[in-house]
Amino acid sequence: MVKRISLLIIVCLFIGSVTTACYDAVEVDDEVYALVLGLDKGITNKIRVTIQYPTYKNSGGGSGGGQDKKAGGGGMEGSNEAAGTNIHTIEAPSILEALDMYGMAVSRRISLMHMKNLIMSEDLVKEGIQPFLAPLARFRQARRVVNIAVVKGTAQDYIRDNTSNIGESLSKAMELMSVQADNTSFFPRVTFYNFYTALLSTYEQGFTAYSGINDFKQLPEGQQKTESPLNLDNGYEPGRIPRSGVAKREFAGTAVFKGDKMVGTLNSEETRYFLMITGKFKRGIIDIQDEELPEYVIPMDFRLSRKPVIKGYFKKGRPVVSVSLELEADIGSIQSRIDYEDRNKIEKLNDDAEKYIRERVTQVIGKVRDEYKSDIFGFGQQFAGYFSNIGEWEKFNWNSHFQEAGVNVKANVNIRRTGLMWKSSRVTDK
Numbered sequence: 001m002v003k004r005i006s007l008l009i010i011v012c013l014f015i016g017s018v019t020t021a022c023y024d025a026v027e028v029d030d031e032v033y034a035l036v037l038g039l040d041k042g043i044t045n046k047i048r049v050t051i052q053y054p055t056y057k058n059s060g061g062g063s064g065g066g067q068d069k070k071a072g073g074g075g076m077e078g079s080n081e082a083a084g085t086n087i088h089t090i091e092a093p094s095i096l097e098a099l100d101m102y103g104m105a106v107s108r109r110i111s112l113m114h115m116k117n118l119i120m121s122e123d124l125v126k127e128g129i130q131p132f133l134a135p136l137a138r139f140r141q142a143r144r145v146v147n148i149a150v151v152k153g154t155a156q157d158y159i160r161d162n163t164s165n166i167g168e169s170l171s172k173a174m175e176l177m178s179v180q181a182d183n184t185s186f187f188p189r190v191t192f193y194n195f196y197t198a199l200l201s202t203y204e205q206g207f208t209a210y211s212g213i214n215d216f217k218q219l220p221e222g223q224q225k226t227e228s229p230l231n232l233d234n235g236y237e238p239g240r241i242p243r244s245g246v247a248k249r250e251f252a253g254t255a256v257f258k259g260d261k262m263v264g265t266l267n268s269e270e271t272r273y274f275l276m277i278t279g280k281f282k283r284g285i286i287d288i289q290d291e292e293l294p295e296y297v298i299p300m301d302f303r304l305s306r307k308p309v310i311k312g313y314f315k316k317g318r319p320v321v322s323v324s325l326e327l328e329a330d331i332g333s334i335q336s337r338i339d340y341e342d343r344n345k346i347e348k349l350n351d352d353a354e355k356y357i358r359e360r361v362t363q364v365i366g367k368v369r370d371e372y373k374s375d376i377f378g379f380g381q382q383f384a385g386y387f388s389n390i391g392e393w394e395k396f397n398w399n400s401h402f403q404e405a406g407v408n409v410k411a412n413v414n415i416r417r418t419g420l421m422w423k424s425s426r427v428t429d430k
Helices: 002-019 095-104 130-138 155-160 170-184 192-200 268-278 343-372 390-396 398-402
Strands: 031-033 036-041 047-054 085-092 109-111 117-121 147-151 207-213 249-258 261-266 284-289 297-304 309-315 318-331 406-417
Touching: 031 047, 036 155, 047 095, 047 155, 047 170, 085 095, 085 155, 095 109, 095 130, 117 155, 130 192, 147 192, 147 249, 155 207, 170 249, 192 207, 249 268, 249 343, 261 268, 261 343, 268 318, 268 343, 284 343, 297 343, 318 343, 343 406, 390 398
Parallel strands: 031 109, 036 117, 117 147, 147 207, 318 406
Antiparallel strands: 036 047, 047 085, 207 249, 249 261, 284 297, 297 318, 309 318
């Protein structure tokens, strides 16, 4: 009995000695947490990596006021003191080695544990991104929920203009900016996991949010000489939105991939109809032309009332895709003051809205199919069941047959609310 007790004590002491304390423990302030990781084509090496991290001064974020135009803030290259962040760029053979190379200049170890955004330049992704994303997929610090985007120009310049225009926390601003995808549907919200999975999939192709820098020169100035035209298809790409403001970076549209290469883009309006097809459209104000008085529009707040019904089948050997959309809408305003609240007229407005949505959804599918030849919609999942095993499906090579697919689109719109007015009355000067 004494031997057993002694043996038990020895075992407990041994277990306690190897399980107490963390052999690889790191104090919080021994590391610096990169908020943004930017990737560009290297000039003297394979890849150019840019990181933005908090200085631990003030609150690690900021309004970005008083920034130096060249450095993106503060008074020296790579400093963004006004925003509470530092920006460093380095060239290396790989992303992971670049993180180690930062240790020759940065006093703390770089960690990706709290990274918010992965930014890739357009020039880089047009040549192929797989060699650079594969290490991140294996690296334990890279979180799968990181938001990913393609930017016009270089990621280095983009990050220099990445500041918070509301509040002091840059990380908070970045999180809320990604949520804007749900509020407006002008760009998709794509995580690293979603994108990397699509690159490896035989059912679909990848896509990301499309972003860029606005120089505020797109907003026309001066006196209006002629009546402004009514352009309902006025979708935008980043850098071309007619606006002025504080934050230069903006998200607008979708970057379309085929394999690991970017092959094209969808503008902000086309992105909305793309998101409707994939079931990721949350809500958005869409202007419908007033058929009775075409110089006016009727802004309507659209949302999906249920998930899209997508079916795929073969007809005489040709793949055919059927898309059925169910949407609800609220009338935002009636510029013409026509009484569309009337039951008979609201039915006509329903029909007009259905036609409008159906035509634009069909146009977006046609554009992606014919110009980009990339199934970013995931239609391939509807056809895989026609094959007895995965080997036959992979041999079929769905993406090559997607170019031949016929498309039928149905859209049902139900106007649920007319706002705070139950009857419109014309303005009179009598």
